[in-house]
Amino acid sequence: MKEEILEKLKTLAESAKYDVSCASSGTTRKNTPGGIGNTAGWGICHSFTEDGRCVSLLKIMLTNYCMYDCAYCINRRSNDIRRATFSVEELVELTIEFYRRNYIEGLFLSSGVIHNPDYTMERMVQVIKQLRTVHRYNGYIHMKSIPGASEEIVRQAGLYADRLSVNIEIPTEQNLKMLAPEKSLESIFKPMHYIQQGVLENTEERRKFNSAPRFAPAGQSTQMIIGATDETDKQILFTSASMYNRPSMKRVYYSGYIPVNSYDNRLPALRQPPLVRENRLYQADWLMRFYNFKVDEIVDDKHPNLDLEIDPKLSWALRHPEHFPVDINRADYTSILRIPGIGVKSAKLIMVTRQSGRINASVLKRIGVVMKKAQYFITCNELPVFTIHESSPEYIRRILTEKKVGKGKDNQNQLTLNFETTENNP
């Protein structure tokens, strides 16, 4: 392998880094005799970049030449950036050698579209096929499915990849047409549907024959760009919710828009990527996936956007004081899970601990409940408490959003004595 590979690698990594997904979870592959690697059921992050994001997979493009001209994408045809293409062998060797050094958990292969979607995907499939068959590689593989690809090629990809994904990017047809005229929602949903069909048929088949080859065992994921277009959080979250209703959809990612093509006036001029909004969307996403929240409880016509100041769960609790206070010692799991300041872990600890005896506030604190928030929403068999009913949602909101004043900064009430310096004293 020659030194020029380094330049290619840098170029193609730069082009791939805006894809958010880096999960390596959801599937288990055992090592085979004479083979390389295995995949643990949970994901493993092998490093973290300076922006704090996990590096689990070698996230790379096969090529960043692209025939499409999507306004939000760094690799659009009209952009003047350095272009490069990996050969199949180069990428295969790179993956294997990185894997052997424990740098990565596997490969995340994406690509710009060259000639047509099927041609592009065929080349990508060659890479992952070679990894699986020639090198007997059992690490994780996530492959992007190109919008507009045919069912046949998607079916082939699923035989070698653990996860397939197609990015929605823009959740409404109208905005998608504006920013990515060559794409349509249909061209995105079709491959998604092929993947889903493949996964469902495969589950059925493996029920009959345990030895049947697996098809994308870690399912599929997708991604939406936040803040490039005028969609509300309601539109975004309702799209996610309908995605999660599909049997094979494991994750929806949200990517705060980073102005990569600031010259394009179809896009908003942002000084900073909308990181807080992105974070709130992930919190809402977690509420849907792990906290039994329905999407219309989080956002509705009256509140189409998430509150940036407080998290969506607290926001829901303040809108619904009638659900509180919850008795920690009696309430069922789902109600306990809805208390702000209590997460899945502490809720489970509460459920098992209270079988051995009553729980009081100091125990709650010790097992990790954020009492600062939770205190207004619970009773736990103790002295009278000051809950949301004794105060008001507005009061709690104010208390919890007050800016923290650091030590030594709170000197407004401090008396300062100004001694005049007299210079003529000896």
Added chain:
Amino acid sequence: MIIFRYDKTFDGLLTTVFDAYNRKTFPDLLLGPDEPEPLFTDECYTVITQDDKAKRVWQALERKTMLITRNMLKYAWLSELAGSDGLIFRYIRKTFDTKHSIEMNFADEDVLAMRNLAKKVDKERERLIQFVRFQKAADDIFFAPVSPALNALSLTIEHFTGRFADQKWIIYDTKRNYGYYYDLKKVVEMTLDMSQNFVEGKLNEQLMAEDEKLFQDLWKGYFKSMTIKERINPKLHRQNLPVRYWKYLTEKQ
């Protein structure tokens, strides 16, 4: 104050439990063989580790606890933190003295502390799995120096033998001066003379395989390119990738 001395092995600790029940006196403090006694000592009893006693305590634990709890005890032992043996002792005693299982009673401070300590060790195990970086030596052995804060290396060996089954490797704890060598068939524990071939625990460049330097540079280049400058967040970076691991991380050099 009653003091028990033992040899600071896990079997020794189990023997301590056995002797305590046998003598019907329970230690307020556990000490190793050479640790100084505190000022006011009523009694100091020295435990002699016996395998059969340790085995009987363990069998009793097997009857009274779940597998996950016994693994927790082992994990807590590997933490090697001050007071962890006292905690394990109290936990075992509570297990034997209570009719009902205490395993799920996290209102009890010792039960919660035991869980948290075991989790801490498990986190260290996980971090090892994440941050081990192999360097390929000229003789085709992949070498990785580590220096975990807690003694969790032994817990990762199953993972690494499963994953890197077709390459020879050494993972070496430079802090505790022992490591594991996998020779394509089995794993053996080993110690190395670190002084000659390793500069600060890193492989000497003359000992590296031919293309090792290239792949290290490729990885560094890749790592740098992955950062999105608009999102730089040093606090989150250090939280996820604590500075104490940087020493052996190829990409942070």
